[in-house]
Amino acid sequence: MAMPLESPITFSNVGKIRWWQRGIFASQTGYVLLALAVLLVIMHFASPYFFTEGNMQNVAKNFSFIAIATLGVTFVIITGGIDLSVGSMMCFSAMITSMVMTELSAPGSPLVHMAADGKTVLANVPGLILLVSILAGLGVALLGGLVNGFCIAVLGLSPFVTTLGMLSIVRGLGYVVSNGRGSFPGGPDADYFYALTSGDVLGVPVPFIYLVVLALAMAVVLHHSAFGRHVFALGGNEKAAELTGIPVVRVKIEVYVICALAAGLQGIIISGWLGSAPANMATSYELNVIAAAVIGGANLAGGIGGPLGAIVGCVLLEVIRNGLVLAQVSSYWQQTLVGVIIILAVLVDRIRSRMI
Amino acid sequence: MAHADATPVLELTGIGKEFGAIRALHDVDMQVLPGEVVGLMGDNGAGKSTLVKIIAGNFRPSHGEIRFAGSAVHFNRPVDARGVGIEVVYQDLALADNLTAAANVFLGRELKRKFGPIALLDHKAMAARALELFGELRSETRPDDLVKQMSGGQRQAVAIARTRLSNARLVMMDEPTAAISVRQVEQVLGLIHRLKEQGVAVMLISHRMPDVFAVCDRVIVMRRGEKRADKPIHQTSPEEVTALITGAKEAA
Numbered sequence: 001m002a003m004p005l006e007s008p009i010t011f012s013n014v015g016k017i018r019w020w021q022r023g024i025f026a027s028q029t030g031y032v033l034l035a036l037a038v039l040l041v042i043m044h045f046a047s048p049y050f051f052t053e054g055n056m057q058n059v060a061k062n063f064s065f066i067a068i069a070t071l072g073v074t075f076v077i078i079t080g081g082i083d084l085s086v087g088s089m090m091c092f093s094a095m096i097t098s099m100v101m102t103e104l105s106a107p108g109s110p111l112v113h114m115a116a117d118g119k120t121v122l123a124n125v126p127g128l129i130l131l132v133s134i135l136a137g138l139g140v141a142l143l144g145g146l147v148n149g150f151c152i153a154v155l156g157l158s159p160f161v162t163t164l165g166m167l168s169i170v171r172g173l174g175y176v177v178s179n180g181r182g183s184f185p186g187g188p189d190a191d192y193f194y195a196l197t198s199g200d201v202l203g204v205p206v207p208f209i210y211l212v213v214l215a216l217a218m219a220v221v222l223h224h225s226a227f228g229r230h231v232f233a234l235g236g237n238e239k240a241a242e243l244t245g246i247p248v249v250r251v252k253i254e255v256y257v258i259c260a261l262a263a264g265l266q267g268i269i270i271s272g273w274l275g276s277a278p279a280n281m282a283t284s285y286e287l288n289v290i291a292a293a294v295i296g297g298a299n300l301a302g303g304i305g306g307p308l309g310a311i312v313g314c315v316l317l318e319v320i321r322n323g324l325v326l327a328q329v330s331s332y333w334q335q336t337l338v339g340v341i342i343i344l345a346v347l348v349d350r351i352r353s354r355m356i
Numbered sequence: 357m358a359h360a361d362a363t364p365v366l367e368l369t370g371i372g373k374e375f376g377a378i379r380a381l382h383d384v385d386m387q388v389l390p391g392e393v394v395g396l397m398g399d400n401g402a403g404k405s406t407l408v409k410i411i412a413g414n415f416r417p418s419h420g421e422i423r424f425a426g427s428a429v430h431f432n433r434p435v436d437a438r439g440v441g442i443e444v445v446y447q448d449l450a451l452a453d454n455l456t457a458a459a460n461v462f463l464g465r466e467l468k469r470k471f472g473p474i475a476l477l478d479h480k481a482m483a484a485r486a487l488e489l490f491g492e493l494r495s496e497t498r499p500d501d502l503v504k505q506m507s508g509g510q511r512q513a514v515a516i517a518r519t520r521l522s523n524a525r526l527v528m529m530d531e532p533t534a535a536i537s538v539r540q541v542e543q544v545l546g547l548i549h550r551l552k553e554q555g556v557a558v559m560l561i562s563h564r565m566p567d568v569f570a571v572c573d574r575v576i577v578m579r580r581g582e583k584r585a586d587k588p589i590h591q592t593s594p595e596e597v598t599a600l601i602t603g604a605k606e607a608a
Contacts, residue, residue: 011496011498016498220476223477224476224477224479225474225475225476225477226466226468226475226477229455229459229463229466229477230464232452232454232455232459233452233455233459233463235454236452236453236454236455237450237451237452237453239448239450240449240450240451240452240463241452241463241464243434243444243446243450244450244463244464244465244518245434245435245438245464245465246463246464303452303453303454304454
């Protein structure tokens with residue numbers, strides 16, 4: 001089928017799209033990034049403490065606490081779906097992780113065999129308890145994501161309703177398994193756990209390192225793999241995706257699983273920072289996470305979004321929160337301001353796309 | 357016809373389709389030869405789209421047999437039909453607006469390069485091949501432009517370029533000229549000529565009489581789920597076809 005070119009195309013009627021009219025320069029992410037830069041400069045002049053090392057570490061840590069989940073929900077939003085269950089999923093994963101950790105470490109627990117030295121068998125291999133308990137936490141998230149994906153892709157339920165239900169189901173299960181008391185990471189591996197979740201490497205908080213690695217991986221997956229392309233196609237035109245032979249059901253299930261896993265990981269990291277997994281942990285975080293994604297340029301109608309936007313959205317939210325604290329403004333203003341910014345970000349993008 | 361004695365690309369015998377109590381198609385026989393452009397005409401509800409959907413693998417026929425290039429075929433999904441070499445250009449073109457022209461052309465069959473265990477998209481190869489296809493179709497379309505920003509004619513070219521990726525032997529076009537400007541209609545009819553030159557059979561489903569008479573070798577008229585006429589284009593006239601479509605003339 002390799003036909004020789006009869007004539008090279010001469011573009012006499014079709015102009016070239018200029019560099020500032022394409023890619024990041026023509027996206028909401030670009031504008032919000034610019035706004036963030038301006039905000040950082042303003043903060044620098046407004047407060048001498050803002051650009052200190054301690055405060056920067058603080059900011060980096062704080063936004064990393066919702067940014068990983070935001071990466072996950074961005075996948076779902078690009079396909080045109082929504083996941084409201086991320087907050088509950090964070091809590092449940094964290095809770096299962098610390099419960100399993102405590103349970104496996106406790107001598108006399110019915111679930112574990114005792115070794116000759118009086119410790120549990122698992123405790124004799126350093127780090128094994130930690131590994132098993134994190135896998136357990138991520139495992140329940142995976143299940144939750146599979147159920148979401150199955151209901152939405154196979155049964156055809158609306159993503160909003162399904163994940164609203166899952167929000168309640170998972171939160172309820174959290175209360176059931178913990179009796180409402182919450183749980184604490186314990187046992188011989190607890191120190192590793194804290195080091196891996198709330199420690200830092202050369203002054204850089206570990207959650208931030210995870211975030212950067214995951215965001216880079218996400219960028220590669222979205223823009224350089226067939227799966228990523230299918231995610232975008234699904235959000236752009238689901239019917240077209242189906243007609244061109246894209247495995248729509250599989251891709252949908254996969255994005256909800258990715259989202260749930262990201263939320264689960266995020267929850268586990270948060271519990272390490274909190275030192276516990278209370279039953280009301282991360283309540284209504286789904287709203288922060290979705291807000292950050294939307295501010296960063298993910299379009300709830302589907303087809304647009306990316307890791308940079310997710311991070312920019314989270315950073316912007318955190319800088320505003322941090323800035324208001326440093327400026328000694330009542331923290332109650334924070335929510336109001338966040339709401340204004342959500343609407344402004346989307347409004348600016350709307351005006352821009354009408355101007356072109 | 358240059359290929360008059362060749363085996364038909366597509367041969368339908370006794371195709372019928374019922375949806376519950378509704379008989380959408382009854383006993384349709386037809387043949388399409390390689391390199392032939394066949395116009396499929398009929399009023400709304402005449403059974404055109406049901407027929408197209410059966411050939412494209414969206415529906416299974418209740419009765420009858422489909423033979424493709426001489427052998428009987430059974431399609432369960434559109435992908436099966438595409439597998440043997442039937443491509444469809446849908447009326448709404450089935451394009452994802454948020455992706456580039458090249459991405460749309462290769463949607464669902466992306467070219468990849470292996471990096472160890474990981475297969476990543478080969479953007480360069482896809483853009484080059486897409487540009488080649490747009491050149492073949494003589495459409496001024498840049499592979500890296502977003503489909504969102506394109507004209508109707510360019511969008512048609514993207515949808516048609518998609519059918520040229522594989523060795524398609526039959527391309528069905530559902531109302532390709534329904535919603536575009538006069539100049540763009542010229543372009544699309546030109547695209548159909550390009551396909552014909554390359555020996556691809558084309559089935560053109562259209563309401564627009566001038567387009568059918570401009571490019572088709574043969575016209576098939578459907579009415580009330582049955583085939584009412586199947587004539588070489590030079591043996592009929594727009595008036596006769598109109599009469600057949602409306603039922604003023606029963607059959608020809």
